[in-house]
Amino acid sequence: MLAILSVLFLFFINPVYCVFQKLYCTISESCECDFKPNIKDLEWDLYKNVYGQHLAQDIVSEEVASFLNNKSPERPLVLSFHGSSGTGKTLVSSMLGNHLYGSAMSSPFVHQFVPTLHFPLPERVDEYREELKSWVRENLTECARSVFIFDEMERMPPGLIDVLEPFLGPSHVVFRTNYRKAIYIFISSTGEDVINKVTLDYRQMGRDREEIRLVDLQDAIAQKVYNSSTSGFFRSSIIQQKLITRFVPFLPLSRRHVERCARTQLCQRGCCSCGNVVEAVSGDMTYAPVEGHYFSTTGCKAVSAKINLFL
Numbered sequence: 191m192l193a194i195l196s197v198l199f200l201f202f203i204n205p206v207y208c209v210f211q212k213l214y215c216t217i218s219e220s221c222e223c224d225f226k227p228n229i230k231d232l233e234w235d236l237y238k239n240v241y242g243q244h245l246a247q248d249i250v251s252e253e254v255a256s257f258l259n260n261k262s263p264e265r266p267l268v269l270s271f272h273g274s275s276g277t278g279k280t281l282v283s284s285m286l287g288n289h290l291y292g293s294a295m296s297s298p299f300v301h302q303f304v305p306t307l308h309f310p311l312p313e314r315v316d317e318y319r320e321e322l323k324s325w326v327r328e329n330l331t332e333c334a335r336s337v338f339i340f341d342e343m344e345r346m347p348p349g350l351i352d353v354l355e356p357f358l359g360p361s362h363v364v365f366r367t368n369y370r371k372a373i374y375i376f377i378s379s380t381g382e383d384v385i386n387k388v389t390l391d392y393r394q395m396g397r398d399r400e401e402i403r404l405v406d407l408q409d410a411i412a413q414k415v416y417n418s419s420t421s422g423f424f425r426s427s428i429i430q431q432k433l434i435t436r437f438v439p440f441l442p443l444s445r446r447h448v449e450r451c452a453r454t455q456l457c458q459r460g461c462c463s464c465g466n467v468v469e470a471v472s473g474d475m476t477y478a479p480v481e482g483h484y485f486s487t488t489g490c491k492a493v494s495a496k497i498n499l500f501l
Contacts, residue, residue: 223299223333224291229255232289239285239454240278241490242447244400245407246271249438250282257373265360266372268433270343270423272381272411273440276489279377283339286375290337299333301325305345305422312347319353326357334371343378346422351376358433376434380421381411385439386485393484399441411437442485448472451490455497464501471496 233251240247250269257267271279284295291297303309309318329336340346357369388406392399415421415437416429423429443451452471456464474496477483 223335224293224297225299225333225335226292227258227290229258229289232285235285235289236282240282241450242399242443243278243282243440245402245404246278246282246438246440249404249436250286253436254286254373263370265370265433265435266358266374268358268374268376268435269438270376270378270411270415270434270436271438271440272378272415273385274379274382274442274487274489276486276491277440277443278489279440280341283341283375283377286373287337287339290335290373299329299336300339301329301336302339302341304341305347306342309347309350315347315350318347318350322350323353326354330357330369330372334368337373337375339375339377340422341377343376343422344380344420348419348422348424351422352427355427355431355433358428359431376422378415378422380418380423381414381437381439382442384410384414386442389441390479390484393482402441404436404439407439408437411439443489444485445472445475445477448475448486448490448493451493452497455493456501459497459501461501467497467500470500474500 229251232254236247236251253267253269257263271282273279287295287297287300291300303322309315309322326338340351343351354374357372358374360370385407388402388410389399392402412429412434415423416426418424428434449468449472452468453462456462456467461467471493475492476487478485478487
């Protein structure tokens with residue numbers, strides 16, 4: 191009888207508890223929803239599993255730690271990832287979700303947008319603007335600690351993303367919703383030419399890529415995304431108002447980085463000793479420029495398919 195009563199208690203009480211918890215989340219700034227950040231694990235993951243990206247590792251770990259340690263931030267954390275395909279931009283954004291929420295990237299408070307999927311028709315930009323504004327506002331009301339990830343920003347219809355401007359600055363707490371605790375991640379290949387040129391210049395001067403500093407790239411990337419008609423931030427008020435916390439450069443990957451990617455993936459498949467496959471994979475990649483063949487044109491993106499081919 192006691193067991194039956196316990197089951198009935200849980201059956202009736204749990205839904206009521208969930209309703210009150212959701213209501214509390216809606217009106218309370220102290221509610222953290224599914225938010226269970228583990229900064230140490232995030233840093234470990236960044237430095238162990240992201241290759242050739244000292245700037246991204248340092249910037250992301252430092253900015254996220256600083257932001258989360260501030261109980262009352264003045265504005266949300268806004269990071270814009272830039273670089274060639276396969277350099278780790280999507281990987282790092284996934285790491286953020288994995289280490290910030292108890293249910294990782296499957297958390298209902300991690301929101302991902304892909305222009306070709308969510309905003310495919312340029313003639314419907316005005317409609318998309320209203321939908322996006324409403325979506326962000328409603329989800330911030332439900333959980334102030336929401337994360338919004340916008341992938342393939344180079345395919346974002348011009349003018350659409352500016353609807354987020356009120357949410358990205360030092361906005362007020364509206365209807366008891368704190369918009370300043372959110373995290374926004376923008377992912378783009380725009381600016382890759384600037385990043386790749388600086389990396390190549392360092393290589394040709396015989397300097398180590400780890401000597402590249404953010405100051406060498408930050409302003410150049412900002413100008414590129416603002417002036418490029420295919421950046422998603424073309425003539426954007428978000429750039430004008432300097433609402434991006436940091437532009438995060440992802441450098442092109444060399445052959446040794448590709449080999450590290452291959453070795454890691456092989457180990458995950460239980461084949462850590464397959465050195466011949468590592469060599470075959472890295473040797474089958476395409477490298478640029480023609481004179482030098484320094485950098486993989488697809489980063490580590492094609493590594494998995496190459497492993498399937500040679501394993």
